[in-house]
Amino acid sequence: MSDLAIKMERVSKQYRLGQAGYRSLREDIVNIFKGRKEDSQCFYALREVSFELKRGETVGIIGPNGAGKSTILKLLAGVTIASSGAVMAKGKIGALIELSAGFHPELTGRENIYLYGSIIGMKKSYIDRRYAEIVEFSGLEKFIDTPVKRYSSGMYARLGFSVSAHLDPDILLVDEVLSVGDYAFQDKCINKMRGFRDSNKTIIYVSHNLDSVRKLCGRAILLKEGRVAYDGDVEGAIGRYYVNFSETQTGVRGSPEAVGLVGKRMTDSSGKPCTVIDSGERASFELNLKTVRELRGVYFAIFVRHSSGLVVFDTSSYLLHGVKYDYARNQELTLKYDLLINLLKGTYTIGCNIHGSTNGGPPECVFYENNIFAFIVKDNISHQGIANLNARCSIDLIQ
């Protein structure tokens, strides 16, 4: 058990809703006189969360907002304590926090390096030694004696990450810091993080940027409403994230004023409902819709999105048929798209938007839903990329 770095055992964290923020004395005094106990409404940020990390492991934590990701980091950093359960973290902990938190806008880049460095736990002598390296990594040599309030937000973030990247802890907690700076700098950051990983540091990486989780982590934990919904390989967690995410939205959202989503169904080529499909198969996507108002000039668009956020396909009934339709109110209809899934292994979502005009007004988007279906594509050949271009390859020797 000696190579265990982090252990969480049935950890719950409870916040009382009534006093999430600060109170004023008056409210409390009023409560005392009314003989009322504090608002007993509770909110669980985490419920019975258990997981372990071995030393040297890099684990991503993903999940929608409010799932409890940041609370886990706070517990590990020792900023707050669990309501119940045990949190164990072995070794020196370093946190790469929201970069701007430790900066002071009035101070120069140089002064902020020292300030931020000592806030995240560096000794002055250590910063002295690594100073040149930090400045070089940031690429801000020219501006280092300028107050950071004159920096652009990208420069700000670069300086911050450059300092924290030179931290030398046993356990590193990373909260959504890589989503800053330009593409080149992000790449630099990912490489730096890989360096951490390869030097056997334990890393917990929280991000909404699923692609960076994929690049960095060997394992991912999906949190949903404060519980661990999945703990295992990264693809599995990401896949589950999308499926979960779209399940919670069935028929609830949509544009209630104009068109409502009543039901949905994804089927494979044999007509059976599915969420996993083999690469190269056909799949059908059916939406049951109901108009709430009278609509004119309507057409239906769908788009297929890869989990990296890239739209891989986007089409509409107008592009396919060249016709727009008119509907009376309370008209029920079924929209069916049949697609050939020439996609490679990964997780994809399908969204839909409907255009038309209500009450003779200008054409507008009357329905928009990003994640109606989520499905996982399986394939047994390990091509890389998104699309299957049915490659053929020949090699001829020239005499």
Add this chain to the structure above:
Amino acid sequence: MFEKIRELAEYRELLLTIAAREIKVRYKQSILGIFWSILQPLSMMIIFTIVFSRFVKVPSDGIPYPLFFYTALLPWTFFATSLSFAIPSLVSNSNLLSKIYFPREVFPIASILAAAVDFCIAAVIFLAILAFYKVVPNMNALYIIPILSIQVLLTLAVSLFASAVNVYYRDVKYALPFFIQLWMYLSPVIYPVSSVPDEFKSIYMLNPMAPIINGYRQALLIGTAPDFYHLAIAAFVTLIMLFLSYKYFKMVEMSFADRI
């Protein structure tokens, strides 16, 4: 408790860095910069001297009023600035507090340290005023060391307690300026202790700042030993306050991040 203090000692570098930040930031982009810490008490002294020795005749135990007043104003300003920066310090650093662990008392203590720098600079003016009035303190002046120590501990006690309460009740922030003002009038800053009616004196001197401020005058201007009896009470009260407020601070510290 000793363990907590030892932990704080490990973070002394951070403490100094944050104190340095407060000082640097305070006068950035101001032309006069650090001279403000001289200018403020100096102009106060001039105004108060005009009001209280020309318009209203406030007794000053035979000491020239500017000297009499500045001797009290200087440590009082240190006390008041410390409180007004230390008490909101946890809330104004909430973004750090909710992200990174370190002993939270770093913030109020750093504010007191920053105020101490202002105090030291303004003390230079005090030496100039002494020279101007040709007052040469005797050996009793050394009593200001224990007196100042009691004052700093008292500042710390009040700051720790009030800054923690401020996290839960922002009322503290609004009450603070009023509270400091009130405390000044209850301490012998603009008037001498001799002006306090005898029947109130025993209660009056229970305010730790009363024997402290009075002690500076006795040690530096009159050249006598301070009022040991009341100073001892002040020291005793201060130590108990410090013990309780530090204990309270440490007790609620872990919930700051949830409540701020």
